[in-house]
Every structure is written in C-alpha cells, then in structure tokens.
Amino acid sequence: MGLVSVLQQQAAALDITYEILVADDASPDHDAIQINRAINDLPHCRYIVKEQNSGSAATRNYLGARSRYHWLLFMDCDIDIPDDRFLERYVKDEHEGVVNGGICIADDDRLRHNLRYLYEKDAEPEHSAEKRQADRYHEFRSTNFMIEREVFEACPFDERFKRSGYEDVLFGKTLKQQGVSITHIDNPVMMTEFESNPDYVKKIERSLQTLYTFRNELRGYSRILTFDTGIHIGVVRGMIRLWHRLFGALERRNLCSERPCLKVFNIYRMGYYLTEACKPLRKI
Secondary structure (H helix, E strand, C coil), X not given: CHHHHHHHHHHHHHCCCCCEEEEECCCCCHHHHHHHHHHHHCCCEEEEECCCCCCHXXXXXXXXXXXXXXXXEEECCCEECCCCCHHHXXXXXXXXXXXXXXXXXXXXXXXXXXXXXXXXXXXXXXXXXXXXXXXXXXXXXXXXXXXXXXXXXXXXXXXXXXXXXXXXXXXXXXXXXXXXXXXECCCCEXXXXXXXXXXXXXXXXXXXXXXXXXXXXXXCCCHHHHHHHCCCCHHHHHHHHHHHHHHHHHHHHHHCCCCCCHHHHHHHHXXXXXXXXXXXXXXX
C-alpha cells in the first residue's frame, strides 16, 4: 500500500496520464489483502486479487494484458522508492524498447547476519548503470524496468516458469534475439526487505532446479551454466558432487545460521546444481 501511494503521488505531481495496477497472486495472507484493498480508493489505482497462483512470469503478462497506455513500468512489491524524482527520471528522456532502472541496497548493520542482504550488498557495485549497460541483455533484471507496450506484447515472459528465478534472464535473452533496445539508467529502487536465511536458501534451491530445467535455453546467460560447461574433465565434476554429498549439509547449516559465509554460499550453489537440481522437481 505504501509503495503504491508514493508512486501515485509522484505520478500526480508530474501531471501525466497514468494508471497503477497491482496484482495479488492468490496470496494466503488475508489480512494483507484487506489492507491492500484500500489501493482501490487511490486515484487511477486498481488492486486485483487473482484466484490462482500462477507465478511471477504469468502475473506480469496478466498485468500487461490489462494495461492501457504506451509505456509499462513493472516493479516488485517488496521494495521502496528512494526519492521523489523516481518517476520523473523515467519519463523525462526519450527512450525506445526497454529501460532498466536497477536496484540499490539499503544500508542496515542490523542485517549483517542476513544471507540475502550480504549477497545483494556484495554484488551491488557490479550493478551500476555503466556496468549493466556494458552487457545490457545479460544484466537485465525484472525488479524495476519500463517497456513499450508493443514490445511487451511481442516479447511476453515465458509462463513455463512457474517458480521464481531465471524468468527475467530468459526475458533478457529474448529481447536480444528480437533486436529490442535496452537502456540501463541510474534510477534504482531500494531493497529493504530480506527473507530469513532458511527461506532464502530454499528460494535459491528452487531457482537452481529451474535453471537445470531450462539449462539449454539459458546457456550463456548463467555463470553456473558457463562454469558447468567449462568442466571438460569428468573427474572434476565428480569431485564437486562428492564434496557436496560429504559437506553439503554442513554448508547449508552455515548458510541458515546467524553467521553465513558468502564463499560457502557460492560453493553450495555449484554443488547443489550438479548434485541435487537434476532430480525431479519437488517441494522444498
């Protein structure tokens, strides 16, 4: 509700034609749904509760199909707007195709034991607009981007991605294949909410299962797949798998603890991908 209110106020101040659509993907949190229904009372805003959870890819397509105007701005819900010129920076310049604003991470010493926070904070310097533009299709991230309606209709998100993870990576590849322009600018949203360590580890495991499922289509767009492809000696792959079978549980325990280690995180992800992700998809 707070995010929508900020966006609505900025849009009204710019005196532009706009609408704000919010989709609830069949959330079980009935209290949150009741609170968010107040969105319908804001000018030009609409809150839509879906009957079935269909995943973020399908939900973005769902919202795009119900939009009316030339430019669509997609944003995740668990972020904040860092200043009062966020929308202005998106609309003041002429762009074509796709504009990616990026993300920044809130500084919070209280989160120094949070794995997701540590990971995102460590990677933050690599996500400047300049570095993203240098590899613009590979660096696309769906947290905060604007796209022309006609482009989105021609290049929707792949709804085979039912679980979170890597649907935006394939979307970036599709944009490149279709010759769509991407411009990365310095207009970030701020990440302020971070799931618990056990929940984040589960999320990463689900995303690695997705990566394995779509490995042929995502090859060249994932560092894990690039590393895997580069292992030409079978014994090396076998040693990684053996390591994971012997120490994977200990690594996971560290990652779920109050003192997670990013080096362990990188080792665990590679071991999990080679050892566990190839197994039939299951609930974790």
